[in-house]
Amino acid sequence: MPTLPLTARDYLAHLRALTASFTDLARSADVGVAVPACAGWTWPDLVTHTGNVHRWAAEVVRTGEPRKQAFEEPAAGDLAGWYAESAALLLAALGEADPEDRCWHFCGTAKTKLFWFRRQVHETAMHLVDAHACAGTTPVLDPLVSADGIDEVLGAMLPRITRWHAVPPLPVPLTVRATDTGHEWTVVPGEPPVLGEGEAAATVEAPAQDLLTLLWKRGEATPRITGDEELARTFLKSPLTP
Numbered sequence: 001m002p003t004l005p006l007t008a009r010d011y012l013a014h015l016r017a018l019t020a021s022f023t024d025l026a027r028s029a030d031v032g033v034a035v036p037a038c039a040g041w042t043w044p045d046l047v048t049h050t051g052n053v054h055r056w057a058a059e060v061v062r063t064g065e066p067r068k069q070a071f072e073e074p075a076a077g078d079l080a081g082w083y084a085e086s087a088a089l090l091l092a093a094l095g096e097a098d099p100e101d102r103c104w105h106f107c108g109t110a111k112t113k114l115f116w117f118r119r120q121v122h123e124t125a126m127h128l129v130d131a132h133a134c135a136g137t138t139p140v141l142d143p144l145v146s147a148d149g150i151d152e153v154l155g156a157m158l159p160r161i162t163r164w165h166a167v168p169p170l171p172v173p174l175t176v177r178a179t180d181t182g183h184e185w186t187v188v189p190g191e192p193p194v195l196g197e198g199e200a201a202a203t204v205e206a207p208a209q210d211l212l213t214l215l216w217k218r219g220e221a222t223p224r225i226t227g228d229e230e231l232a233r234t235f236l237k238s239p240l241t242p
Helices: 008-027 043-063 079-096 114-135 143-163 208-215 229-237
Strands: 174-178 184-188 202-206 224-227
Touching (some): 008 043, 008 079, 043 079, 043 114, 079 114, 114 143, 114 208, 143 174, 143 184, 143 208, 174 208, 174 229, 202 208, 224 229
Antiparallel strands (some): 174 184, 202 224
């Protein structure tokens, strides 16, 4: 079973594939269609947001410092072409970066550039899921990418989640298990809850992509829950991401 997080080289390969898929969808999208998981957004809003996030992250990687966010700044010219350029700028910045160099970011892990290799893979993966929802098609993410995305949510975002949301307390440990990759995570009580060890009162099991989309409040996957079902469903409904 592969160790998580992945390596910078692995993240770059996955990011190239994900941004290429997003670009392909952008070329054939119905610009008037709504984005189901993003209230008030249409397809151009989704592409504009994702491209601007790539450009912002590229600047953070280049400088190592926080940069002003302008995620809704209008795209110039052809939307798909502008997005492809945004992805190329990000890939170039990451390709030139030393993953171990110090760099600002907003989560509870080591402040190095490696964070941005990972974060932009999962930024793109989730918005690719959104793009497929707009197109009425079903995305298929690499199971290892999905497992790594779960690891990011539970290991990197959860320790900072109270900065963004009011999270209901977790009274006892809960385990999340990806049935296709074999990875599992146990979340233990704390303010906020964190990864740790303990005898789980409930276990949530599903393929990694289903678990990842549940954590990001996309889709309607039905996991297998054993133990305290109310505990598990309350946790899954909690705001766990920015």
